[in-house]
Amino acid sequence: MTENKNYQNPEVQEPENDELEIDWMDILRRIYAIRKTLYKAAGVGVVLGIIIALSIPKQYTVTVTLSPEMGGDKASGGLASLASSFLGGGSNNNSDALNVTLAPDIVSSTPFILELFNTRVQTLDGELDTTLVTYLDEQKQPWWGYIKSAPGLAIGAIKSLFTEETDTTATLNPFQLTEKEAAKVKGLRQSILAEVDKKTAMTTITVTLQDPKVTAIVADSVVAKLQQYIIDYRIKKAKEDCAYLEELYKERQQEYYDAQSKYAHYFDTNRNIAFQSVRAEQERLQNDMNLAYQVYSQVAQQLQVARAKIQEEKPVFAVVEPATIPLKPSGTSKKVIFVGIIFLAVCFTGAWKLLGYNYYNQIRKLTK
Structure with missing residues (x-):
């Protein structure tokens, strides 16, 4: 009898497909079995979604775009260069320590x-x-924010009982801030952001606060102060x-006037005297007057160049997108937060009932 070499025992036959097969119908049946629990989780999610969505205050964002043209980067045809070349001086384009990319810092x-x-x-x-520092105290925060800040408020209240009240109208000292001032600085640092495109040098200022008009006012103020800061820095050396x-110039002008007055007085006094000593003194005074005039003239030329350089170093900012009062709040909408919390509540509950609960029981049995 010929033995069948291709015959395999069914008990030892290897499966052709080792891939994990998912029984979707079984999963649907298990989900259907816990539907009441999922309904309860959805109800809890609705309540939590309403509480959290209503607790988060609205925020508005204003974005301003600037295109700065720095005066020191201009070509040699600037006012100072023209004045310098016209008056006989040479142009000098010094590099500037303040770069446009430092706007965020x-x-x-x-x-x-x-x-x-x-x-x-x-x-x-x-x-x-009111002022911005006072408005920051009026901004709302979620209820969990009050819970987080409660210990700090309690400690501050206790400290205030043993310390004297400070004058709130005093000038702020950046070297030593109070805890409240430091908290406000940190909050504004997170609310006011600046970004610079290194290729185009376009500067974008973004301000996010809870009132649309206040946000627009602060954004406009940030742009104005940033412009003035850079202008003051750029023209400081020139000024x-x-x-x-x-x-x-005033000193050399006075020296020239004094030398001119001495020469004129000596010339008028000794006009008809033909002594050689008189002529020598007259020639010396005339040379002093001419030298004083040359120095005075050179300083006057340098002064004109310096005055022109102040205007040349002043940067020009083109406001591409000005600050406007936003009409709609920014960030994630309350509807999305509401739906997201319901979805997460149902998903976590389903995962716990289908997977987590069984693993939890197995771990408990192993630990006993």
């Missing part, structure tokens, strides 16, 4: 934020017209040079 710096504290703001409904040349 400037906006987030503590001195810059402290300057915003006294900005006058007004809410859209007109009920509040110092100009002030020094102003003093030097």
Whole structure:
């Protein structure tokens, strides 16, 4: 009898497909079996969704886009270069330590934020017209925010019983801030952001607060202060040079006038005297007067160049997108938060009932 070599015992026959097969019908039956629990989880999610969605205050975002043209990066045809070449001097284009990419660091710096504290703001409904630092106390926060800040408030209240009240109208000191001032600085640092496109040098200022009009006012104030900060920095050196040349110009002018007066007085006094000594003294005084005039003239030329350089170094900012009062709140809408919490409640409950509960029981049996 010929033995069948292709015959295999069914008990030892290897399966052709080892892939895990998912029985979707079994999963649907198990989900249907716990449908009442899922309904309860959805009900709990509805309650939590309403509480959380209503607790989160609305926020509004204003974005301003700037296109800065830095004065120091201009070509050699600037005012100072033209004045220098016209007056006989050479052009000098020095590199600047302040780069446009430093705008985010400037906006987030503590001195810059402290300057915003006294900005006058007004809410859209007109009920509040005060400074920004006072408005920050009026902003709402979720109920869990009060729970988190409760220990700090309690500690602060206890400390206030043993310490004297400080004058709140005193000038803010960036070197030493109080805990409340530091918290407000940190909050504003998170609410005011600046980004710079390194390729195009476009600067984007983004401000997010709870009132649309206050947000627009703060965004406009941030842009104005940033522009003034960069302008003051850029022209600081040129203004110092100009002030020094102003003093030097007055000194050399007075020296020239004194030398001219001496020469004129000596010439008038000794006009008809033919002594050689008189002529020598007259020639010396004339040379002193001419030398004083040359120095005076050179300083005057340098002063004109320095005055032109102040205007040349002043940067020009083109506001591509100005600050406007937003009409709709930003961020995740309350509807999305509401639906998301219901979805998460149902998903977590279903996962626990289908998978987590069984694993939990197995772990408990092993630990006994």
